[in-house]
Amino acid sequence: MSDLRDAAAEWLSQDPDPDTRAELKAILSAGDDAALASRFGARLEFGTAGLRGELGAGPNRMNRVTVMRAAAGLAARVRRDAPDGGVVIGYDARHKSELFARDTAAVLTGAGLRAWLLPRPLPTPVTAFLVRELGAAAGVVVTASHNPPRDNGYKVYWNDGAQIVPPVDAEISAAIDAVGRVDELPLGDDWTVLGEDAVQAYLAALGDLPLGDARDVRIAYTPMHGVGRDVLLRALDRAGFPAPAVVGEQAEPDPDFPTVAFPNPEEPGAMDLVLALAAGTGADLVIANDPDADRCALAVPTADGWRPLTGDEVGALLAEHVLRHTTGDDRLAVTTIVSSSLLRSVAAAHGVRFAESLTGFKWIMKAGAAGDRMVFGYEEALGYSVGGDAGLPVHDKDGIGAALVAAALAAEARRDGRTLADLLDEQARRHGLHATAQLSVRVQDLRLISDAMARLRSAPPAELGGRAVASLDDLAEGVDGLPPTDGLRFRLAGDEGSARVVIRPSGTEPKLKCYLEVVLPVGEGEDVANVRKAAQAALEALRKDVGRALGLA
Structure with a gap:
């Protein structure tokens, strides 16, 4: 235990955050060995696209020291390939997210790299899009996605706008291990805060999605206390859809997520408020984003009431729509080995290429062969990347783009006197x-x-x-x-x-x-x-x- 106390003392001496310093001092003063071991007996591993964990002091928590070390490791790896490269930094509305994003910008610019900081909390897919749009060497989003309120995370993208995969993730992890004290890191202050034109560029790219020409659809929507509302409302308006009814209790970003046990549309009860709103407004479709708006959930009315669709059902419906509204025998549709096998049949029926990947969008984006043009990728956990004849605007899951295409699909079905439930039944009869x-x-x-x-x-x-x-x-x-x-x-x-x-x-x-x-x-x-x-x-x-x-x- 003395080793852990020594580690805690060293941490205290370099931690720039008064909140976590106070937390750690209280633990040491109380002699709480269990709390000390929980924070210093292990460390967060830089793995699935980055870091994710509970907020607090110590290497096994998300905090400013952990984030600055991660940023320094990322900077070292980026400089190996792009000494003059830049990194796009986005963040959500969780506790400490903006602070972690600014710390990242300070470390990156102190290492001699350019840093573009998003102007405010925005959906994760905006950052993924901007990596390629700005020709950046990498991207970072400070988010814990749909995790509980006590968590935060650090997601890393590479220059292709997709999440990192081996060996880059291991190389960044090794570079983080080599970082010394964070109070000795050179820090800069000359990063660029992007303006609204960056968001406009993302919205303009969504205009190339296969939206058809039907627009008459009534939507009930929840951002689930996250950052999706304003961007989705603008996207729907630009495309000519009527404004949706929005759940008032969940409309504003709130890092405590007070109305849900877990801010994940997949969790039981998480969509109760938006389903009630849909029933009361006569909606045709329910759309829900998770807090960083990279996922999209749908629900549809049935004779027995509103039914949330599974991620696989949404994936099959969106795929059918995209393949119906795009052309070319080089088109590729991708899903993972844990998702439904239905996409294989749908792709075959449309005469397009199909591939399976390991779980996660970092693998979906690497699927296929030379000459393939990916127009659709999805995973059963409510993640979808939707494209058109120009390919995918976002090389990651995009809950805003998926919501737009879902609205177009529902409007088209409504115009034809059908519902999404009818479309699911038609797929079942065919496949x-x-x-x-x-x-x-x-x-x-x-x-x-x-x-x-x-x-x-x-x-x-x-x-x-x-x-x-x-x-x-x-x-x-x-x-x-x-x-x-x-x-x-x-x-x-x-x-x-x-x-x-x-x-x-x-x-x-x-x-x-x-x-x-x-x-x-x-x-x-x-x-x-x-x-x-x-x-x-x-x-x-x-x-x-x-x-x-x-x-x-």
Whole structure:
């Protein structure tokens, strides 16, 4: 424990933040060894696109020292390729985000690089877009996306406007390790604060999306206490859509997210307020962004009330719309190995190229081959990158662009006397009903996850959900030409239809995530609603058996 106290004392001597200094002094004064070990017994790893963790003092928390070290490591790596390069810096409205962004700008300019700081809290895709628009060497967004209020994060983009992948992430991590005391770093003050023309450039690029000409649609919207509202309202107005009804309680950015347990549209109850608003205003469509507006959730009215769509359902609908409104045999549609297999069928029906990637948009953007023109990419966790004949305006998930295309899709359907629910049923009749679900197990001890994965590898189940395991792929060995990753894929056989289960540790949270899919045929004249019920029953059986196999649920 004396080593931890020494580390805390060194931290105190260089920490520029009075808040975290006061926190650490109180811990030392109280002799709270557990709190000290939690902050200094480990450190945040620079991994999935950057850093993410709880705010507080010490190397295992997000704070100004951690951020300045990350910025210095990034600067060292950028200077290796682009000694005179620049970095675009964006931030959301979370606690300390603007301060962390300004610290990043000071460190980067002190290292001799250019830094462009966004004018205010803005959606993450604005920064991703501006990296390429400004010819920057890299980009940074200070955000924890949809994490709880106590968290913040540090997302890094490379010069292609996409999130970093190996080996760049490991090289930045090694450069961070080599950083000394942050109070000895040279700091600059000559960064550029971008103006509204930067936001206008992003909005203009969205004008090239395949929006069609239908505009009559009534939308209920929530930014979920985040930064998406103003930019989305401007995007809808520029495109000629009517202004949506906005949830008043969630309209303004609020880092405490007071109306939701988790500010994630996927979480139960998170969309309750916008669903109530939709019901009260006679809306045709519900749109929700997560707090940094890189994700987009939809809900549609049905005979049984409003139904939130899964990420896979939204992905299939957006893909169909994009492929219907674009041209060229070089078009590419991409999704991940944990997303629904429906996109493969949709792409084939439209005669376009298809590719699968590992989980995460950093991998989606690297999918395909030379000569491919990606016009659509998505992951089941509500992330979509939507493009047109000119390709993708944003090389990352973009909740604003996806919302625009969703509005166009709903308006087009409304003009034709249909709903998005009707379109889903039509897809099921053409391609079979692809029903997906998740089982996520959150743990306190990360060893429980590694132990569960080891058990599944050494003694895999022979049957799941009443279906025999036909094959098992260990993704750690690399499959289908993909890089190795920790995960298992079970393909299941059955008398009718097919099924699949993918199990992997989360890259950003202490969770084991299981992705379930059941594909059932829809016979001529068969009621899709009945097939949907059968698929849900099959998914529930899978969920129970997978939970038992994990030994954690």
